[in-house]
Amino acid sequence: MSDSLPQQWLFEQQRLGHALCVVLDSENEQPMRQALLKNSQFDCYLSVYSQTPLADLSEVGPFVFTFDNPHDKNINELFGRPATHWGWLASLPKGHLPKLVEHWRERLIIGQRPDQAVYRFQDARVLARALKHLPVEMHAAYLGPAASVCYWQGARWERVDNPGPGIHPVPAAPLWLQVPAPEQQAREIRRVNARRFLLAEHLDAYVKLAEHQDPDAWLRATLDQAEAWNWLAPEQLAFLLVKSLQVPAQTLTPQWQVCAGESPEEHFERVRLMANFWQGNAPL
Structure with a gap:
């Protein structure tokens, strides 16, 4: 699909009788979200995070809006800046917006x-990488009710048509979770997830940290340390974030450093046991 003509996809999907929708990553698109809300009927949009464990983060989470006009000025404004990673487009049977949102809530x-x-399904980079690596027979389970999707894949617009739009159960081991992410993207995903973890589970301590230093700089430095130690599993990241949050103005003690010949797993287990001991939770 031509970089300058994503509207062709909109007109085609509309001729097929499909509803048009935009999946908006509203974390960095607050003005656009407000503009779309202002011009949408109450049944033409949904927050994906609402009615989920992430409901408290709904204001910065993805929203899905349906629209009728391929010439919509807000949508066309998004087309002009695909590199800002605002989200992606989908088409679906009319009236199926709740089904599409429920599909992504389950994933x-x-x-x-x-x-x-x-x-972060709302990130076009995540969507593009998944669709590039998934076998065609898995597209239906990934895209769910969406008949077709249109997205910026980094250099041009792409489209993928769903071979079996509808309601599909989440596989026991989703292949889209096994797609390796580019390192820069993986870092950004870790940063976003880490920030949301802190806001959801350790809000008071994170707010107190912000009184004395830049929380974003602290978070990036902590994640850089996790990367240097190769502590990238969710359990390892959560452990390092929480323990570092307890001493935000200090460096971790020398016992936290890697010992000669120690693997990342051995290093983590030693430090975890040590931390539990000093907290009186376990024998050393």
Whole structure:
């Protein structure tokens, strides 16, 4: 699809009788979200995070809006800046907006507590990478009720048509969670998920931290440390974030550093046991 003509996809989907919708990553698109809300009927949009464990973050989470006019000025404004990663487009049978939102709510939380993360389906980079790696027979389980999607894949607009739009159960081991992310994207995903974890589980301590230093700089430095130690599993990231939050103005003690010949797993287990001991939770 031509970089300058994503509207062709809109007109085609409309001729097929489909509803048009935009999946908006509203975290960095607050003015656009407000503009779309102002011009939408109450039954033409839904917050994906509402009615989920992430409801408190609804204001910065994804929204899905349906619209009728391919010439909508707000939608066309988005077309002019695809590199800002605002989200992507989908078409679906009319009246199926709630089904599409429920589809993504079922795929939103990855893993089990306390090792959970948020799947950022609203990011076109995540969508593009999944569709590139998934076999065609898995597209239906991934796209659900969407008949077709249109998205910016980094250099041009792409489209993928769903071979089996409808309601599909979440596979026991979703292949889209096994797609390796580019390192820069993986870092950004870790940052976003870490920030949401802190806001949801450790809000008071995170707010107190902001009284003395830049919380974003602290978070990036802590995640850089996790990367240096190769502590990238959810349990390891959560442990380092929480323990570092307890001493935000100090450096971690020398015992936290890697010992010679120690693997990341051995390093983590040693430090975890040490921390539990000093907190009186376990024998050393």
